[in-house]
Amino acid sequence: MTVNGKTVDAEVPDRTLLVHLLRDVVGLTATNVGCDTTSCGACTVLLDGQSVKSCTVLAAQADGHQVTTVEGLANGDGEMHPVQRAFHAEHGLQCGFCTPGMVMAAVSLLAENPRPTEEQVRTGLEGNLCRCTGYHNIVRAVLAAAEGGDSQ
Amino acid sequence: MIPAPFTYQRAGSVDEALSLAAQGGEDAKFLAGGHSLLPLMKLRLAVPEVLVDIGRLSELSYVREDNGHIAVGALTTHHDLANSSLLGGELPLLAHAAGQVGDPQIRHRGTIGGSLVHSDPAGDLPAVILVLDATLVARGPSGSREIPAGEFFEGLFETALAPGELLTEIRIPRPAQAGWSFQKFTKRAIDWAIVGAAVQGDQVALVHMGSTPLRASAVEQALAGGAAPAEAAARAADGTSPPEDINADREYREHLARVLVARGLAEARSRA
Numbered sequence: 001m002t003v004n005g006k007t008v009d010a011e012v013p014d015r016t017l018l019v020h021l022l023r024d025v026v027g028l029t030a031t032n033v034g035c036d037t038t039s040c041g042a043c044t045v046l047l048d049g050q051s052v053k054s055c056t057v058l059a060a061q062a063d064g065h066q067v068t069t070v071e072g073l074a075n076g077d078g079e080m081h082p083v084q085r086a087f088h089a090e091h092g093l094q095c096g097f098c099t100p101g102m103v104m105a106a107v108s109l110l111a112e113n114p115r116p117t118e119e120q121v122r123t124g125l126e127g128n129l130c131r132c133t134g135y136h137n138i139v140r141a142v143l144a145a146a147e148g149g150d151s152q
Numbered sequence: 153m154i155p156a157p158f159t160y161q162r163a164g165s166v167d168e169a170l171s172l173a174a175q176g177g178e179d180a181k182f183l184a185g186g187h188s189l190l191p192l193m194k195l196r197l198a199v200p201e202v203l204v205d206i207g208r209l210s211e212l213s214y215v216r217e218d219n220g221h222i223a224v225g226a227l228t229t230h231h232d233l234a235n236s237s238l239l240g241g242e243l244p245l246l247a248h249a250a251g252q253v254g255d256p257q258i259r260h261r262g263t264i265g266g267s268l269v270h271s272d273p274a275g276d277l278p279a280v281i282l283v284l285d286a287t288l289v290a291r292g293p294s295g296s297r298e299i300p301a302g303e304f305f306e307g308l309f310e311t312a313l314a315p316g317e318l319l320t321e322i323r324i325p326r327p328a329q330a331g332w333s334f335q336k337f338t339k340r341a342i343d344w345a346i347v348g349a350a351v352q353g354d355q356v357a358l359v360h361m362g363s364t365p366l367r368a369s370a371v372e373q374a375l376a377g378g379a380a381p382a383e384a385a386a387r388a389a390d391g392t393s394p395p396e397d398i399n400a401d402r403e404y405r406e407h408l409a410r411v412l413v414a415r416g417l418a419e420a421r422s423r424a
Binding site: 013014015016017020036037038039041044047050051052053055056057058060061105108109123124126127128 | 153154155156157158159160162183186187190191194195203205207231254255256257258260261341342
């Protein structure tokens, strides 16, 4: 498969979940395992551009597809993605645990709906929980990223 | 949490999927989006020995008109159902309900076929296809057969599919009456329905009011007999045996059914 634009070739047991392949085999540890039950969204990555919960996808299901993690958002010069910049500027994080998943869910949301209303941002992030309950700033960050355009 | 060990096999065609499942025997399962099956496997509530991945059979992902009905491929994701312009125009109940399943990530992976064969009485889409009088098309080693939605759901996590049979298509007639509504009562946005109601015209189905999705027959009969919607909705819990769990006891579910059916009938009439 391709992870953040680089080809990854690995042989793993059939039952390996995508999140464990990313963390333990590829070494990309920004994607977190939170609830491990498809609820919290901490493990959200993009699979062919769409947000998915990588604790509920087998690595084998992603074979041959394109995976993007939060490590893959910044450009080659280390310049942050507009959604990352907006989370930074609007203080869209507290402890940071949900942030990689939240950012990836926001990138997918803005790809599908580049100019969402506040309500659409809130429903679009239904699959991601912030245990610090920092939702107001997260929503503000996504709206700011949309406002700035170029959020994809 | 990780699933118990299993052998992963990927099917390149429906025929290959059927043959791999037949070789795998009773402990083989089809894997579509995996959003019902993988969580169960991680909790070790399901322990299949063989998973036949049908997720790449793109020929089973479609929404199209076919001989006067709408045909939906079993591998169509909730996301694609919710965004289908054909469904939005012809079967807005199904498009809307698909957009209420889980959350965006789940809708990107989960499929209508997976949701139906999982046969969870708290699932949204089983009640929707029941109220729409859909027919399910299954393929097995000896060919295809059609199963009316009313005969498909046999119990908690049980369907009329035989081992090794694959749900391939859902055929839905154009509704005779246009007004529709989908009511879902949950504590949090992404939760399963504590109770739900799907309404199409004077047809009503209930989510999570028994071990399968149910038609609210008493309501439908009352409407057919000329009862006003509010009067008919008062009979929404008649003949049901709702489960009791951490979210609701029986009385509360019966109350929710009456309230949600009343709201659903009112909204459906406002859209007719």
